Amino acid sequence: MTTIADQRVGRMEFLLNLRRRGIADAAVLRAIDEVPREAFVRPEDVEQAYVDHAMPIDCGQTISQPFIVAYMTERLALEPGHRVLEVGTGSGYQAAVLSRIAAKVVTVERYRTLAESARQRFATLGYDNIEVVVGDGLLGVPEQAPYDRIIVTAAAESIPRGLLEQLAEGGIMVLPLGPQDGAQIIVRLTKAPHGLVRENFIAVRFVPLLPGRAREL
Ligand code: SAH
Secondary structure, three states, X not given: OOOHHHHHHHHHHHHHHHHHOOOOOHHHHHHHXXXXXXXXXXXXXXXXXXXXXXXXXXXXXXXXXXXXXXXXXXXXXXXXXXXXXEEOOOOOHHHHHHHOOOOEEEEEXXXXXXXXXXXXXXXXXXXXXXXXXXXXXXXXXXXXXXXXXXXXXXXXXXXXXXXXXXXXXXXXXEEEEOXXXXXXXXXXXXXXXXXXXXXXXXXXXXXXXXXXXXXXX
């Protein structure tokens, strides 16, 4: 059995571990501290919510590893006034973390079931600056473009050009890039005045970014 005190110790360890692994941005650490990850995992995984692992969620997808959520958020260099687009809502955890720093988050998911669960979680937690859209995130959400920041949380085989068009001048996009079963890395693209600047970061493993809306729920 896990007691509330255990959970509290678990959460402190969890934050310390992120710091130890190099997450230094105070706003990111504060956002991670504020979002209860146990509200985003399956009921049977609640006791594992503050372990630094990815975990399965519905529709064969995963909630990302907290370190990766923190790492990608840090690479985004978010500011409080920013409008952010996330592709791949999944559990909603990453969007929740973004929403504690940025002004507005639009998040797109191809599975209606996942989008609806995430929407419910945000409502319960009172996170009212997140909009969940069901659709193909590869097309972005042009009605609300441009975005100051774009984060993709499923692995793309090549740079999604359509999304770049929805990125503001000077904007930043962070995504895992690489083949479905091969080496993927976190890439940051900055839309600079003289062109696109690309930086490569750490190796990761994400579920694939798939075209179109999901046929099942
Ligand atoms: N950010 C999530 C982790 C998502 S896993 C979290 O914090 O829990 C990746 C998600 O991307 C999956 O839910 C998958 O269904 C979704 N996805 C994959 N391709 C997509 C696309 N083209 N458009 C929208 N969502 C997509």
